[in-house]
Amino acid sequence: MKDTFFKQLRQTYGFDDVAIVPGDLTLNPEMVNTSWKIGEIEFAIPIVGSAMDGSMDVSMAVRLSRMGGLGVLHLEGLQTRFENPAEAIRDIISTPQNQVTALMQDYYSRPIQEHLIVKRITDIKAQNATAAVSVSPMNAHKYAKIVAEAGADIMVVSATLTTARFISGNDRPSLDLTTLCKEVKMPVVVGNSVTYSATLELMRTGVAAVLVGVGPGSACTTREVLGLGVPQVTATMDCAAARDSYMSESGRYVPIITDGGINRGGSVCKAMACGADAVMLGSLLAQTVGAPGGGYHWGMANPNSSLPRGTRIEVGTNGTLEQYLFGPTTVTDGSQNLVGALRTLMGNVGAMNIAELHEKAEIIIAPAIKTEGKSWQFSQRPK
DSSP states (O other): OOOSSSOOOOOOOGGGGGEEEOOOOOGGGGGOOOOEEEEEEEEESEEEEEEOOTTTOOOHHHHHTTTTEEEEETTHHHHOSSHHHHHHHHHHHSSSSSHHHHHHHHHTTTOOOHHHHHHHHHHHHOOOOOOOEEGGGHHHHHHHHHHHHHOOOOOEOOOOOOSSOOOOOOSSOOHHHHHHHHHOOOOOEEEOOOSSHHHHHHHHTTTEEEEEEESSTTBHHHHHHHOOOOOHHHHHHHHEEEEEEEEHHOOOOEEEEEEEEOSSHHHHHHHHHOOOOOEESSSSHTTTTTTTTTEEETTTTTTSSSSSOBBEEEOOOOOHHHHHHHHOOOOOOOOOHHHHHHHHHHHHTTTHHHHHHHHHHHEEEEETTTTTOOOHHHSSSSO
């Protein structure tokens, strides 16, 4: 009988499946340049804080900005539904696990107060920090004018999956990214995407950057609930290919930001070597001293009224923001000094900047990279 196939499967890869090959030329890590841009706004380090209520508030956004990164504030979360979001967060982290989703659904259904949108943005700007804020595609046009007039620097339009083409099937207006990018007069970042074709179409609308990742976050259950997603190495490489294709056709460089699945310096390095211009962090920032969640973390889709796709997790408080980004650190698992890890990796492949890292880093399939020769480590890890 002739072989027939209903679907063709291709092999895809996550961070644990690959390794980076050392270069023939090495550099002093102190020489490398980790800067990158969204539009004309330059950042010293390729670290973006995710718009999640357990890891990002005004204070975290300001501190991250001062350290050279970017924090994105969730404008449809607790920060704009409550005058004092800290009280709501305390309720969320103290509620039993089997009751917390219902509580979140209640809290996240409270009305968004437009004066709080303005207040949160002006509070960030008053401290000379870059103000980046996130809204959902369905509310992007609704809040765009308020965000712009409040003085935000970057607008992020983010959902589990965002495409340039969307059929609403009802009276709700669809997101018109081309019009939005022209109207707001600031860089518009959009996400999330995981494929070459969808990313290329998004870039053609005029967006300033694209978030890459569906379901890899530590507090996200999209992959379990919907079966939807692409492992981050493959997703990043496919979206990077779209970026390069768009650069060839338009002359405009649109960075991609790997969003989710980043839990160690190694995953930061692999994402960047696979073509990311920056990485977005959630649970790692939630572990830092002063994070709004107090050692807890939850996803943006956790409170969804009809199909929750997240869970509250306890991540603990394990160091300062400075330790997580730059060290010094005494932990040996790679969860801290993320920028130091990236700089060391760039030195080891001979890359002076992120563009050279994309060009020079060779990625290999290496499923044994984390286990080869490590039997003593595994046997002595705490149970």
